[in-house]
Amino acid sequence: MTQFYTRMGDGKRVTLTKEQILNDIQAGMADAADMAGVPDLTANDIEMLFEIISNKNRIVGVEPGNEVIVSYDIGQLDFTGDNGNSGNGVDVGRMEAALLHERALGADTFELAHADYSIKPVKPVIACEMQAMEEIQNEIVIPYFYGAMPNAGLYYAPDGPYGNPADLMREFRIEEAMKAAELTAEHLAKDIEYVAPKLVAAGADGFNFDTTASAGDADFVGTLYGVEALRKACPETYIMLGMAGESVMGIHGSIEYRGEAVAGKYPHQQVKMAEKAGANVFGPVVNTNTSKSLAWNMARSVTFVKECVKAASIPCHVNMGMGVGGIPMWETAPIDAVTRCNKAMVEVAKVDGV
Amino acid sequence: MAVSHFMASGMGGIRSAGDLVARMQFSKNMKNDKAKEYVAKKLGLSTIEIADEHIMRELREELKIGVVTGVPGAPRGIAAKMNIERLIDTKINSCEIFRGLTKR
Secondary structure, rough: OOOOEEEEOOOEEEEEHHHHHHHHHHHHHHHHHHHHHHOOHHHHHHHHHHHHHHOOOOOOOOOOOOOOEEOOOOOHHHHOOOOHHHHOOOOOOHHHHHHHHHHHOOOOEEEEEEEEEEEEHHHHHHHHHHHHHHHHHHHOOOOOEEEEEEEHHEEOOOOOOOOHHHHHOOOOOHHHHHHEEEEEEEEHHHHHEEEEEEHHHHOOOOEEEEEOOOOOOHHHHHHHHHHHHHHHHHOOOEEEEEOOOOOOOOOOOOEEOOOOEEEOOHHHHHHHHHHOOOOOEOOOOEEEEOOEEEHHHHHHHHHHHHHHHHHHHOOOOOOOOOOEEEOOOOOOOOOHHHHHHHHHHHOOOOOEOO | OOHHHHHHEEHHHHHOOHHHHHHHHHHOOOOHHHHHHHHHHHHHOOOHHHOOOOHHHHHHHHOOOOOOOOOOOOOOOHHHHHHHHHOOOOOOOHHHHHHHHOOO
């Protein structure tokens, strides 16, 4: 029986038969469809996914004419960061990193980022960030954003002023935990309102809110209200809102955005909230299960994202780093897996960018 | 990661017309196919041609909208973006600020 080289979700090489791959595609798809209440993929989609996975070439790509936008998060930290950010540890300047992405790496957009890549630590160095933005805008051509994670975790003890919901809940202090999350959401929205318009005033094409809701539902709500404030202050700025996972964690449980609880929302529901807040582009995220195959993870991710794209009135740029979008959770993500997931997202899920 | 994605499906930024398509997605909420059609029409090309480096390399230099190689005298940065504003009929924030700074 023919065996096809493929990968596990941790990146390890395995060989699977056609039947095993098709079974994994069906199972991954069913997992997503069941979790989010979204439709299964079509028979044609499943056939396309099998063809992509079983392609014998080392890398695959989309057909000419199907190209999409490659937008970025993390900014120059992909060069300068440590391995916590999968960075190269090369202490190159922010201007040089931006121009190298533009002129050597084929980037369609790029962004400026603080070393801590979060909204809160930008506040004390806002003038430095504005100055860097002004200088780089003089040289760069592609849309150049400022990017940061909302990162509500930095507002909780021991790093921030509010009690840590995880600690409080462990002590059954549920109401205090919920109050801490609510105060954090308000604080985060105010910080976004302080930071983001200043970067736009310095020339940024827009703002990228990356890994939104990494600290759960209050993180998402704070970000959405922050996006609203930015849209009001800067009606024409570009706003990209990318998520942290396929489902919003209910750390608070019932905190709402415009009368609707956000906990447990899936990509096709998250995008409607991002639209309402004023985002121009939404970045759905689906995390990888390292114990499952590439076929399982790819089918699961495509099922979530296809419905998100269908529901969206704005473009969707799916997150496709190591450990998201079907791509194995491995620091040096194998290029056979990366390009296969990329092609599947573009030609089956029909994303507008990656 | 960046190179893998660019090779698999990316427009390639200023190697082709990726920056222009991105600007239409972000400024007008256009989905990818509409944004590509819009840019193709403005450039008098097809949607396949605007992602073709062989066509776009010379056209970008001729239109003075920025190229990937170091060409002395060719506009880049704000100057190239001012030409992009006119070409695809959009406002670019850094150009607006630059104009504001140079007003007497």
